[in-house]
Amino acid sequence: MPNVTAVRTSVLPPYAAHLRVYEPLAAYPGPERARWQAYAAAHGPDAEGPERTVAGAALEEQRAALAELLARTPRALPERESERAFVRVLDGVTYVCPWTTRLRSWQALEELAGVLPAALLDTVMPPAVRAAAEADQAAWRKSHPDARPWILTSRWEVPVRWFLPFGKEDRHFVPPVPAGDAAGPEPAALCYLTPMVQARRRVARGYRVLREKLPRGPLVQGAEQVGRWLEEFHPRSLVELDYGGLVHLLGPERLSADHSAEEIDAGLAALRAGDAPEAVRMYESVTARWRKVLALRQGS
Template identity: 30%
Template sequence: MPRPFVAYLRVYEPLSVLDAPLAVKVRKALEAGPIPRSEVGDRERELWLRSQLAKKLLPGGSHFEVMTISPAEVPTSDAARVGPGPLVCPLDLRARSAAALVGFLASAQPVLQDAALSIAPETVRARASAVMAELSAGAVHVISTTWTVPLPWFAMVDPAQRRVVLASAQDDPERQVSWRVAMADARRRVARALKVVKTALGDDGPAKVLADTGRWLEHFHPHSAVELDYGGLVQLVNDKDLLEDSSATDVNAIVDALETGDAEEVALRYESLREFWGELARRERHG
């Protein structure tokens, strides 16, 4: 079975800055062993499925997973600092599952809710809200999106710092595309892109994504690291197209072109993005 077609934004905070309750959980998880990147998608899928029964997810807190990286693995500008290590990313699976469940209750028809849930929706909503309230930072450390990457996310990374790992097969779990960036650099890049985009295009669309992303980043320690990871999306793209993907370069070029009023460059870069991500959108629609 292929991994879920999910991409991620992750925040890795220094273990030393976490408050006591969360730090205890993280240390315990680290003793058991951090979850390998290659297993994240399958582990999340397992819990998403369990969460649909509500009883499995909401009353207990037994599911706690963490990823970890070293500060040495994070490129930084002269104005940014990351660490000290280890840098840890709690996957916040219970909270993210609870949030997904709340979203399901808000959007699904009553007949579908009745078929999917084993207890009353009001009870599920109350328990889910309680789970989300457990977050010490007030925000999950991971944001995920299916089948695509929101294009404004690329504004926070340096295109030159892309990490590409090809493997023996397109569905090899070790295959990856990702970027890492110091929190201070990510915040600076997002703030600059938001200012440019709002001036050129207004407050909706890309500006809203950038504003929401900027607010999310503010929940975490300034010496953290941010990772943009294609996750399971790499299964949908062959090696040649993966290596030639210029999404981060194109988005950053669009921000520069919007700032200088170069409409021709904006159109050229957007066409490149539309071609690459449009193909993934067609895969979603047609399976």
């Protein structure tokens, strides 16, 4: 299949979804722009057009991360920042989403410390290893005070707030390719892709109605977090929500029937119109769906 990175492997990706920002080459400063331009020219696009996904390239990234974990000496993060990126081409424009694996590893380490009990955390990641990683991060932050990841990751669920930037027209469902197909087998895929301007507009509109109608609800803070993160990027960027490895949990039938972004949008419209029962029904429809997925984590 042209214009798609294909990776054949028996390794299943983690059960995680990703929110990504792809910035146009023009958004990067001179030397960095030249580097990404050369990378895109040599590497080619991972996806061309809105209907394509970067699933193959994402699996390649995860395999590289797994190789790091299998090193003889335990490491909390890669020794150097990744020089790779996801590349999208849309309407003749090249967009780049750097992997920033090292920066995201620091963030994952912070999240891990907030989730695991201390004894288990020490077993998974010894205190000396964590301390070295934290020292490295502190030193790195001094020279990179404005650094931010182009990719956010959520394990075992898609947070409701992540649907705020998208509408039903942004949804792209790719059916699975059966084992007998020459290009297959490939799992189903589900992603949303929208221009940054539209994403910011939707989040701001959602934030306003939530702050007015449900000022103490969890979505208010979530909308603010997503909005602040999107403001960090070029206004002509692309925003993508990728169900990633969650497709292996949900399966093609549940993916095909999943219209979470449309339901959240409908719930906000109902809330704006003063129809609280309908807003609650839409919200609970989405949260109930993801509670079932989260329940699988407890049984794993």
